[in-house]
Amino acid sequence: MLPARRKTATLGALTGAQLIVSLALGIGLGRVAPEARVAIWSALAVGLIVSVATTALGLAWAQRELSRTLRSLVASVQSREPRPTLPEDTEIAGLAGSVHRMADELDTALRSLAAERDRFEAVLETMAPAVLALDRERCIATANRSARRLFALRDSWQGRPLLEQVRAPALHELLDRVAAGEPETAEFELPSPLRSVQARASRLADGGLVVVADDVTDIRRLERVRRDFVANVSHELRTPIAVIRANAETLLDGALEHPEAARRFVEALYRHADRLTRLIGDLLDISRIEAGKRVLSLEPLELSDLTTDVILTLEQDAKAKSISLHSEVDPGLYVMGDLKALEQVLVNLVDNAVKYTPAGGHVELSAARDGEQVRIEVRDDGPGIEPQHAKRIFERFYRVDSGRSREAGGTGLGLSIVKHLVEAMGGSVGVDPRSPRGSIFWVTVPLGDVPEDAESAA
Numbered sequence: 001m002l003p004a005r006r007k008t009a010t011l012g013a014l015t016g017a018q019l020i021v022s023l024a025l026g027i028g029l030g031r032v033a034p035e036a037r038v039a040i041w042s043a044l045a046v047g048l049i050v051s052v053a054t055t056a057l058g059l060a061w062a063q064r065e066l067s068r069t070l071r072s073l074v075a076s077v078q079s080r081e082p083r084p085t086l087p088e089d090t091e092i093a094g095l096a097g098s099v100h101r102m103a104d105e106l107d108t109a110l111r112s113l114a115a116e117r118d119r120f121e122a123v124l125e126t127m128a129p130a131v132l133a134l135d136r137e138r139c140i141a142t143a144n145r146s147a148r149r150l151f152a153l154r155d156s157w158q159g160r161p162l163l164e165q166v167r168a169p170a171l172h173e174l175l176d177r178v179a180a181g182e183p184e185t186a187e188f189e190l191p192s193p194l195r196s197v198q199a200r201a202s203r204l205a206d207g208g209l210v211v212v213a214d215d216v217t218d219i220r221r222l223e224r225v226r227r228d229f230v231a232n233v234s235h236e237l238r239t240p241i242a243v244i245r246a247n248a249e250t251l252l253d254g255a256l257e258h259p260e261a262a263r264r265f266v267e268a269l270y271r272h273a274d275r276l277t278r279l280i281g282d283l284l285d286i287s288r289i290e291a292g293k294r295v296l297s298l299e300p301l302e303l304s305d306l307t308t309d310v311i312l313t314l315e316q317d318a319k320a321k322s323i324s325l326h327s328e329v330d331p332g333l334y335v336m337g338d339l340k341a342l343e344q345v346l347v348n349l350v351d352n353a354v355k356y357t358p359a360g361g362h363v364e365l366s367a368a369r370d371g372e373q374v375r376i377e378v379r380d381d382g383p384g385i386e387p388q389h390a391k392r393i394f395e396r397f398y399r400v401d402s403g404r405s406r407e408a409g410g411t412g413l414g415l416s417i418v419k420h421l422v423e424a425m426g427g428s429v430g431v432d433p434r435s436p437r438g439s440i441f442w443v444t445v446p447l448g449d450v451p452e453d454a455e456s457a458a
């Protein structure tokens with residue numbers, strides 16, 4: 001098939017030849033008879049009309065061919081269909097090749113941009129710091145998962161003003177400062193739930209702002225706990241040391257000469273030295289547990305053996321206060337625990353019960369199976385613990401009545417050691433009020449398998 005351009009040219013050439021012939025004939029018409037001249041003019045007119053019509057038809061056909069080719073080219077580029085087959089040596093084929101190459105390159109560039117964007121979004125979304133991007137009007141353009149959680153963004157946050165979504169004056173002041181080119185970090189608190197946030201902000205070339213924020217609540221809490229702990233330890237150590245020093249001075253200043261008074265001062269020296277020893281022991285214990293250096297070895301333990309030993313250990317103290325002390329644990333009940341740790345737990349709880357129950361009171365130690373756990377209870381009819389203290393008495397150095405605790409030789413660390421040890425054995429600990437008065441301190445520990453030799457003996 002001839003290309004459209006060439007067909008049009010051929011038609012044009014034919015029409016031109018006809019015109020030249022007609023002109024030549026016209027020149028020679030002067031020598032022809034009038035009747036023949038009319039016939040010739042008629043023939044010439046018909047020839048002219050035919051050639052003009054042929055040319056117009058040829059042009060229309062060529063134009064239709066051209067636009068059909070262009071349309072199929074555009075359609076194939078738009079729909080990413082295979083290229084249409086075009087004659088190779090035409091300008092249209094060249095143009096089509098260029099358009100397709102450009103479309104392919106554009107396609108590759110778009111694909112790699114989309115992959116890049118997906119990667120960027122995935123990284124942004126999984127980043128631990130909260131990232132907020134704001135436009136010039138301080139409306140939220142982007143917020144990753146951490147930012148949505150930290151700033152508790154409400155639904156449809158996208159495009160909403162930050163001021164409307166996050167009520168933290170310090171954050172908005174930070175943005176004002178950064179927009180004015182000033183320092184770019186700030187620490188502030190977000191309300192409900194209360195969070196401490198450390199944020200850095202920077203300005204974008206288009207006038208927008210980016211905020212990168214970290215939730216430092218846990219770090220600040222730990223710092224506070226550490227500060228309080230150091231302050232508490234110094235305070236706890238200072239008191240007995242001051243008493244020991246004062247008593248020693250009094251003895252040296254002459255009390256030694258008076259045996260009665262001297263005995264009292266030496267007894268006080270002993271009591272406070274003893275308290276210091278216990279305090280240092282508890283502190284070492286707690287730091288070893290918290291540092292993971294106290295390794296527990298869990299084994300099946302017959303509970304009644306253990307509770308009998310605990311009662312024996314504290315019998316004298318209870319008797320001295322006329323407190324009745326009993327244990328009621330079925331033989332054959334096994335727990336999975338560490339012997340020393342569980343003994344320390346029970347001694348601590350029974351010792352507290354004896355310490356805080358007034359003379360003439362009652363303390364009972366009991367245990368019963370509760371599903372796959374064993375619940376051990378220490379009941380007393382002492383002063384009890386009010387609900388506002390119940391949540392906190394397992395914290396280090398937390399005391400309901402500091403005076404009474406110190407008077408009773410307490411360090412304020414016993415229950416926090418109990419909690420650590422019980423949790424390390426896979427159990428839990430708590431306190432409930434007892435009716436009509438007193439407390440029930442309870443721990444749960446996993447049920448232990450009855451050893452084979454114990455089974456066959458039974």
Ligand code: ADP
Pocket residue numbers: 352353354356357380382383384385393398399400401405406409410411412413414415416439
């Ligand atoms: P402490 O060495 O002061 O006894 P603990 O950690 O063992 O420290 O106990 C924390 C506080 O809990 C005590 O100071 C006391 O106020 C309170 N407490 C503990 N056991 C009892 C109890 N059985 N009855 C009343 N209060 C108790």
